[in-house]
Amino acid sequence: MADASRHCCLLLLILLLLFLSCHRSNSEPTQDKQALQAFLSGVAHPPRLQWNASDSACNWVGVQCDSSKSYVFSLRLPAKGLVGSIPENTIGRLSGLRVLSIHHNSINGNLPSDFANLTLLRSLYVGNNRLSGEFPASLTQLTRLTRLDLSFNNFSGPIPFSINNLTHLTGLFLQSNNFSGQIPSISAPLDKFDISNNKLNGSIPRTLSKFPKSSFAGNLQLCGDPLPPCNSSFFPSPSPSPIPTVPSTPAQRSHKKKLSKAAIIGISLASAVVFLALLLCLFFCLLRHRKRTPKSPSKAAAAAAGGAVVARSAAEAGTSSSKDDLTSGTGPEGAERNKLVFVNGGGYSFDLEDLLRASAEVLGKGSVGTSYKAVLEEGTTVVVKRLKDVVAGKREFDAQMEVLGKCKHENVVPLRAYYFSKDEKLLVYDYLPNGSLSALLHGINPTSISLHFLSAFCFLHFADSLELQLLGHGKGSGRTSLDWDNRMRTALGTARGLAFLHVSNNLVHGNIKSSNVLLRSNNEPAVSDYGLTPLFAPSPSSSSTRIAGYRAPEVVETRKPTFKSDVYSFGVLLLELLTGKSPNQASLGDEGIDLPRWVQSVVREEWTAEVFDVELMRYHNIEEEMVQLLQIAMACVSTVPDQRPSMPEVLKMIEDMNRSESATDDGIRQSSDDPSKGSDGQTPPAETRTPPSSVTP
Template sequence: MRVAALVSVSVLVVLILSQRSASEPTQDKQALQSFISQVPHASRVDWNSSDSACNWVGVECNPARTHVHSLRLPAAGLVGPIPENTIGRLSELRVLSIHNNRLTGNLPSDFSNLTFLRALYVGRNRFSGEFPASLTQLTRLTRLDLSSNSFSGPIPFSLNNLTSINGLFLQNNNFSGQIPSINAQLIDFNVSNNNLNGSIPATLLKFPESSFSGNLQLCGGPLQPCNSSFFPSPSPSPEAVVPSSPAEVSSKKKLSKAAIIGISVAAAAVFLLLLLCLVFCLMRRRKNRGSSKAAAIKGPAAGVVGARAVGLGGGGAGEAGTSSSKDDLTSGTGPEGGERNRLVFVNGGAYSFDLEDLLRASAEVLGKGSVGTSYKAVLEEGTTVVVKRLKDVVGGKKEFETQMEALGKCKHENVVPLRAFYFSKDEKLLVYDYMSAGSLSALLHGSRGAGRTSLDWDNRMKIALGTARGLAYLHVSNNLVHGNIKSSNVLLHSNHDPAVSDFGLSSIFSTNSSSNNNRIAGYRAPEVVETRKPTFKSDVYSFGVLLLELLTGKSPNQASLGDDGIDLPRWVQSVVREEWTAEVFDVELMRYHNIEEEMVQLLQIAMTCVSIVPDQRPSMPEALRMIEDMTRSESNTDDGIRQSSDDPSKGSDGQTPPKESRTPPSSVTP
């Protein structure tokens, strides 16, 4: 029996080890190591050979972790040619994104082995040579971007082999010859700024002028019509020439003078017309620069920077091309422009995309707040992020970057992490994780008609506790004032776990700006109205208002609170003073039983937080401790229905705010 047991254990160990070894894409890992060892790259592409390749930056594997499915290294500082027998060995690769680097030469011939490849983005590099023949064999390709390189020669007719292609981007190269008739069902197409000639094929006439502009010898379709006269007019025969009489010569001279006058008038008219066109173009360009700020994140918002209904003026692969809006953000084309104004990832970054990816993203407006407009941006590879376009930012680039680096170090489950930022003279963008369940404000104050799912008491307590933990972490572990606490800045995971956003931004806004004056209306502590400078204690006040919002179901600046100008804390105080405490609570909470004591306890904590005198308010860790004590006592009496962490405000960096002994004053009675 013992021998049988030992054999069984041995077999089990072998199976486990074999399964573990099978979960590592060994051959693909060797190919990637060979590639990165031969190509100079940025420090962020620091692949640890002892770790699984599936955990490397920019690498994504299939669910079984047996093959590499995507390699995304945009703007990764890659320099030089791509060696043969490296990337071409990734036989199961679906997505390859290496645009905006400084790669040279042509694409390796063994790219023809990437038969499962569906999207290839190599734009904004320094590739050269003729159209890569290996690509015409990749019949599963749907998006192909070779834009902004130095490819030359003809565009091959064999592109028709790519029967699944719906996006083809060849602009800003040196391609020459005629455009072949491409029969694929293209949705996005751009060959602008090449050396192409001849007429545009009928299969491509559906695309706008911007898809073909910059090819001086190209005609037809949206461009100028092609000249249909291919032969010169016949010259008169010598026999037909009859000597002119003096009268006829005199008449011809008179006609010649009239012709000269006509030509002069026509030239003047043409000059005037050109002048008017120039003035119109300058005015339109100025208008576009103004509107590019609306367009400039209709890119992270309907296509950042003007676009994605059409991409960004037609740039690469869903990456549609070039537009003045895009140029405003990137400050020039080519890798050099991308280096001057680039998307900066903080704390190592959790994503592998760059500014160009954001400019091409499809997006929608999530909301306009006091610090700027937020957009949900869906990148081509499926990643979803939130892009916030800031307004009224003061200070220079160095101060901005220093503050953003500090915010990027904040890592806690109840804090929305800042992932990246972008700074230029005209645009300041922040990139955050996308929270699928939206904001507390939307959930709490959304339509209360039929079919509404109300926010129950347990979830309200979960949100109150999680928000307190996130704020305590910011105050203690990072010495950061949030400065903009409100229900629309408490975002929710699908399980209603909260995370605070928009923290630490107050210092980069002008104290005299209108957005700063109107910030957190209804949540502002009385002293901030005068100083316009948030503090730890003013954060506590705003948090107290947030608790009242959870308890009452009323928005802090809601007109239904009663007298004009009354805020939520004063309204609650006035109701409690008349001993109508039950009237304070949200009617949606009244259907739940045995929660009255908890609601009153939380109301006591909230009223302590919104004390008029700052010194009478608890610190944020103290307020957290009050709520924890309340939930612990409740879990003891309810057989552990509500659980609380023993380490509530601990972030992922292991730091915990110091313990405080303060408890809610027993004298505070609503």
């Protein structure tokens, strides 16, 4: 009887375990599901974002539960077209939430006070919305936060000292709001920090001085390291030791009063003089700017302003307007609007949200858009290009991206992914660590300098004018000496890449210039920004001066690049390699003569050594090679398109020249920094630096 009782108990126990197991496998975070439904019903959203009430909340778009499906672990709804304020008693009820990502929407109001209940929250991303009010007090109670992003909203008032409650915070992004007052000393272990473009004043706390100037830019009344030092007159001087006071006479009090008035008048006059000087400086800069670009100053300023606003992150610059998503995100096309599309496999595993969270820096602003170096959280580094003024529709854009995705060649930068929405078009490329040929030849990067000045919006026109001036300088700080062998390698590799685009893909590059020739880690060149011209409206003849020096004469008239115009641009690139001069360098002539005509004018004067870069004069036995490459370049820049060789023909000429050099090279070429010895330890033969006048290119 006892055995039967034991067997019965064991059977009941097994049945109970089976019941609990089945119940666990079909578990549902019921309370969290109700909170999510209340949230979605309280904000406007596009039809494509629908959560099926009959399905588990753990299967909904943007919702991730823990392994047992007992609570919601993360809620990720970036750029989903959400409009309105977050209702109380909705998201605040998700007590197990670790990650909340609702940036790049149109959420307004302030964050609900019940956010203080999210005590396990570690990452909060609400940037690029329309949130307003003071710094949300509820956030200072979330002591486990490691990432807090409130950027690009309308928050105002002071930054509370209670932010120091967040002792685990490693990233704090408050830029582009209306925060005012002084910055509190923050003791959290921050590795990322940005508070630029607010209304803050006073001295920067010592705990934050390790961050770069860009983290504080746009706050005109901030001072202290890393910004200029604070004026000591703004602060009270140390109190001297007590001295017995002697009552002053009425005459002395009158004298002190007069001195005080005089000081006020002096300060006022000095301020007026400084203000007038700034106005005059700005006026002259604007005059110069208008003389150089008389037809499009407003457009240049607007483009520069856009570059200043988005300078922190490629991701922040590369998302669409959520309002437009809401109004136009219906149908199959709208369902794919926020998808990062990988071409030909892509080679990466991140998604759009990972890209949006990436930290980034501006690499340069070109004729088709702005490029950013984006470092994703898992450490992957890519280049994101944010295109501007695209007129192609989604179907045409997708078709062109499919064509570009098939371009696989060592000397072509591969397109990895793209993103298309009504307001934003992004391209994702590999990041090449050695920079561009332009930076290597000319040193100064005018875009980064102009964006540095643009951090103060009131100097917008001044910085834009400065940028135009800097474009005229061929050499500057940071210039790397580029020897002849590397220049030949660059010419040959670039020619191979362009010939591949022309022959294998029937693709016109359309934007050849030295800043679009990038260098891999082994210094092998790769062309970028190819095949993008069909996406844009034909540019006017007065468009960007950055590509004017490379543009073929017929393109100025037809505004349509061709294979032959690519050859012309490549010829200009060869001249740039030979002369070391920028094609739009102002010093080439008083009347703005371009590089090909300048070379022709010098050649007509019986081959003066003025043609070639002085850096090349340090190397022996290369005059004949320079002349040969110059002949190829001059054939490429012929005024008549039909007289130019094709790109495969140009490639063959350079390859033949290169083979000839390899066959005759006896190993004595070296820099004349050591003029007494050749590479084999022998004294090199005497030679002249001036090419013979009998040779005509």
